[in-house]
Amino acid sequence: MSVTGGGSLLLAWRLKDKRVLIVGGGDVASGRIEAVLVADALVTIISPALGLHPQTRHFIENSDRVTYHDRVFQGHDDLDGVDMVLTAIDDVEWSRQICALCRELKIPVNVADIPPSCDFYFGSQIRRGPLQIMISTNGNGPKLANIIKKRIEGTLPENVEEAIEKIGALRAKLRERAPGVGGLLGKKRMRWMVSVCNTWSIDELARLGNDSMEKLLVEGWDKGRVLKPHETGVAVPWWWNIPPQVTPGIAGFTCGVAVTVAIFILRRR
Numbered sequence: 001m002s003v004t005g006g007g008s009l010l011l012a013w014r015l016k017d018k019r020v021l022i023v024g025g026g027d028v029a030s031g032r033i034e035a036v037l038v039a040d041a042l043v044t045i046i047s048p049a050l051g052l053h054p055q056t057r058h059f060i061e062n063s064d065r066v067t068y069h070d071r072v073f074q075g076h077d078d079l080d081g082v083d084m085v086l087t088a089i090d091d092v093e094w095s096r097q098i099c100a101l102c103r104e105l106k107i108p109v110n111v112a113d114i115p116p117s118c119d120f121y122f123g124s125q126i127r128r129g130p131l132q133i134m135i136s137t138n139g140n141g142p143k144l145a146n147i148i149k150k151r152i153e154g155t156l157p158e159n160v161e162e163a164i165e166k167i168g169a170l171r172a173k174l175r176e177r178a179p180g181v182g183g184l185l186g187k188k189r190m191r192w193m194v195s196v197c198n199t200w201s202i203d204e205l206a207r208l209g210n211d212s213m214e215k216l217l218v219e220g221w222d223k224g225r226v227l228k229p230h231e232t233g234v235a236v237p238w239w240w241n242i243p244p245q246v247t248p249g250i251a252g253f254t255c256g257v258a259v260t261v262a263i264f265i266l267r268r269r
């Protein structure tokens with residue numbers, strides 16, 4: 001395997017109850033606030049009331065996770081106990097100073113618009129229930145990241161979030177049945193889950209209900225096998241599993257055959 005370097009580490013950062021300071025309250029800040037509230041952070045916003053974006057105002061007025069200070073950033077004291085800093089202000093000099101303070105205090109910081117002052121970049125995001133996809137061009141082309149996001153969105157299976165939620169529920173039930181971390185049991189659990197994911201399509205997983213899950217565990221896991229969807233009462237017609245990309249091809253082929261047959265019959269008359 002060759003490692004070329006020059007990239008960024010892509011992670012899903014767990015921010016629940018972590019303290020995030022957002023300096024600025026304009027358009028860009030409002031997107032940042034939304035992004036960290038989705039992750040259940042405790043948010044402090046410092047920004048003069050004049051110039052607040054309507055969405056920032058909405059978060060301030062409606063979220064009990066948001067503390068608001070109607071003023072400009074003042075310095076060191078504003079960083080006390082803070083786990084992450086995001087700045088989105090129209091003042092490059094202050095942005096650089098905030099970055100320097102954060103680096104001194106070893107607080108991870110993102111300064112919108114100044115890549116050298118970013119310990120991490122934001123990306124274009126797709127969220128569908130528990131599914132989170134981040135598209136990053138590593139600083140090269142943010143608008144292009146947004147365009148690529150729209151392309152990816154169009155290729156996702158319709159019920160992908162239900163499938164992920166169901167697989168999450170199945171894994172939780174399996175852990176209740178076979179608890180513990182690591183060891184031989186852990187390996188067996190993982191092998192079984194891999195096999196379920198390889199055997200069932202996304203559509204079929206999305207249709208898993210409590211009864212079929214129970215059957216999958218009692219008749220499957222307990223007996224050391226992976227049931228097929230139809231054995232649990234979950235079955236979708238075979239054509240549901242045709243990838244959408246090939247559907248136009250099949251439709252075209254069918255039309256072609258129909259036209260050829262029609263011409264053949266008409267000629268014989």
Ligand SMILES: C[C@@]1(CC(=O)O)C2=NC(=C\c3[nH]c(c(CCC(=O)O)c3CC(=O)O)Cc3[nH]c(c(CC(=O)O)c3CCC(=O)O)/C=C3\N/C(=C\2)[C@@H](CCC(=O)O)[C@]3(C)CC(=O)O)/[C@H]1CCC(=O)O
Nearest residue numbers: 112113121122123124136137138139140141142143145146
């Ligand atoms: C993805 C997204 C996430 C978000 O911000 O939430 C994001 N920028 C978005 C939009 C956007 N930003 C800009 C435009 C104008 C068009 C254009 O330049 O393309 C548009 C498009 C628009 O406005 O429509 C201007 C811009 N952006 C940066 C600079 C400074 C520079 O490059 O030097 C300049 C000024 C350049 C100049 O002065 O010319 C820098 C950064 N912007 C990043 C993220 C990080 C790298 C992301 C990556 O690697 O892909 C990075 C490095 C730092 C950071 O901010 O974390 C979000 C799209 C979300 C969505 O809608 O899906």
Ligand SMILES: NC(=O)c1ccc[n+]([C@@H]2O[C@H](COP(=O)([O-])OP(=O)(O)OC[C@H]3O[C@@H](n4cnc5c(N)ncnc54)[C@H](O)[C@@H]3O)[C@@H](O)[C@H]2O)c1
Nearest residue numbers: 024025026027028029046047051072073088089090112113
């Ligand atoms: N995603 C990106 O990377 C991206 C995209 C577009 C713009 N930008 C840049 O991000 C920055 C913010 O953009 P915007 O459209 O949200 O700007 P904006 O002018 O709408 O908002 C700036 C906000 O910062 C506040 N502010 C200014 N100085 C402050 C200080 N010292 N302390 C606290 N608050 C202060 C202002 O009151 C205002 O609410 C700009 O520099 C812009 O060029 C970045």
